[in-house]
Amino acid sequence: MEGEKGNDLSKDTVSDKRQDSKPVILIAIPAGRRNGTRSCEGLIILHVILSSSLFCFVFLELERILAKFGQDAQKIEHSVLIGCSDQHEAWFALDLALGNSHSSGSLQKSEMESELQGAFIDLRKALFQLNEKDASLISTAQALLRWHDCHQFCGKSGQPTQKNVAGSKRVCASSKMIYYPQMSPVVITLVSDGTRCLLARQSSFPKGMYSALSGFCDVGETVEESVRREVAEEVGLELDSLQYSASQHWSFPNSSLMIACHAAVRPGQTEIQVNLQELETAEWFSLEEVAAALKKKGPPASQQDGAIPFWLPPKMAIAHHLIQEWVQKQSSSSNLA
Numbered sequence: 001m002e003g004e005k006g007n008d009l010s011k012d013t014v015s016d017k018r019q020d021s022k023p024v025i026l027i028a029i030p031a032g033r034r035n036g037t038r039s040c041e042g043l044i045i046l047h048v049i050l051s052s053s054l055f056c057f058v059f060l061e062l063e064r065i066l067a068k069f070g071q072d073a074q075k076i077e078h079s080v081l082i083g084c085s086d087q088h089e090a091w092f093a094l095d096l097a098l099g100n101s102h103s104s105g106s107l108q109k110s111e112m113e114s115e116l117q118g119a120f121i122d123l124r125k126a127l128f129q130l131n132e133k134d135a136s137l138i139s140t141a142q143a144l145l146r147w148h149d150c151h152q153f154c155g156k157s158g159q160p161t162q163k164n165v166a167g168s169k170r171v172c173a174s175s176k177m178i179y180y181p182q183m184s185p186v187v188i189t190l191v192s193d194g195t196r197c198l199l200a201r202q203s204s205f206p207k208g209m210y211s212a213l214s215g216f217c218d219v220g221e222t223v224e225e226s227v228r229r230e231v232a233e234e235v236g237l238e239l240d241s242l243q244y245s246a247s248q249h250w251s252f253p254n255s256s257l258m259i260a261c262h263a264a265v266r267p268g269q270t271e272i273q274v275n276l277q278e279l280e281t282a283e284w285f286s287l288e289e290v291a292a293a294l295k296k297k298g299p300p301a302s303q304q305d306g307a308i309p310f311w312l313p314p315k316m317a318i319a320h321h322l323i324q325e326w327v328q329k330q331s332s333s334s335n336l337a
């Protein structure tokens with residue numbers, strides 16, 4: 001799919017531009033998994049075609065499909081604006097609310113798949129297959145749709161809230177409260193001692209995968225304070241310096257703004273105390289080890305003794321970007337020496 005999201009198309013006026021030919025991306029959030037808690041992680045499924053690009057429908061086609069499955073075309077009003085093309089063609093996303101074979105009155109996943117001649121796949125897997133632009137659209141779509149699903153009632157009056165047409169907010173007519181989609185800021189930090197970098201594993205990570213240290217920002221903290229606290233909490237290190245690198249929207253567990261930083265400890269102050277409540281392990285790795293791991297694509301096969309060699313997060317994760325940046329910086333400074 002071509003085009004940028006975030007073009008100059010006002011979210012509140014886009015309703016007038018929504019016409020029959022506008023594309024819609026279909027998303028299915030299974031019933032029982034719609035509560036927005038950590039257990040939702042990785043369970044959202046999306047429709048992607050095998051050629052690794054997003055599969056979109058125009059409204060008329062979608063109306064026909066919904067009618068075929070006995071669904072009201074009004075369901076399309078639940079769609080949310082997720083971006084637009086260079087030609088100012090608006091893109092919307094719709095949660096199909098698919099049921100399983102035991103739920104009645106909802107669209108059935110398998111029947112929908114045969115009608116669409118495609119397959120719903122896990123969000124994490126979809127993100128691996130798509131290009132950067134499409135992956136970003138899909139994660140925006142999932143985050144917005146899940147936010148709407150979890151904010152149908154006003155926290156003050158208890159009354160139902162109403163979505164605006166674009167889906168950029170919800171309003172309570174009774175209390176006049178306006179709710180906007182939320183993101184949680186998360187810091188992710190690659191700590192270096194000058195020659196090695198510190199990588200850690202959480203028990204929930206795939207076997208053998210190590211990443212940079214991460215953690216949610218607390219209310220009232222600056223990014224710098226969060227980085228220093230998280231590193232101290234998770235591995236007991238005091239940081240000497242830190243530097244911002246990049247940021248990324250991340251769909252898991254809900255909607256996070258990942259803020260990536262490089263950090264350094266003073267030489268000789270490298271002894272770590274791993275907080276085993278948060279991490280499974282943390283270790284210092286040399287440039288050679290990290291550079292070799294970066295060259296591997298995806299999880300390596302297990303060795304004869306069953307052990308999985310150390311590997312790093314995939315390209316689409318900001319952790320990968322941080323690690324790659326560190327390797328480049330270290331390699332160029334060792335070439336200069």
Ligand SMILES: NC(=O)C1=CN([C@@H]2O[C@H](COP(=O)(O)OP(=O)(O)OC[C@H]3O[C@@H](n4cnc5c(N)ncnc54)[C@H](O)[C@@H]3O)[C@@H](O)[C@H]2O)C=CC1
Pocket residue numbers: 184186188211212213214215216248250252253256258278313317318319320
């Ligand atoms: N894109 C990437 O490269 C990476 C992304 N991440 C993401 O960063 C997130 C945070 O990293 P962790 O080390 O797990 O954080 P963490 O070290 O702060 O620990 C997670 C715990 O923080 C608590 N918490 C506080 N505020 C929360 C909030 N707003 N939402 C959910 N839980 C909250 C919960 O008890 C949760 O179990 C992960 O869920 C992961 O998906 C982590 C590493 C790499």
Ligand SMILES: [Mg+2]
Pocket residue numbers: 213214215234278
């Ligand atoms: Mg953490």
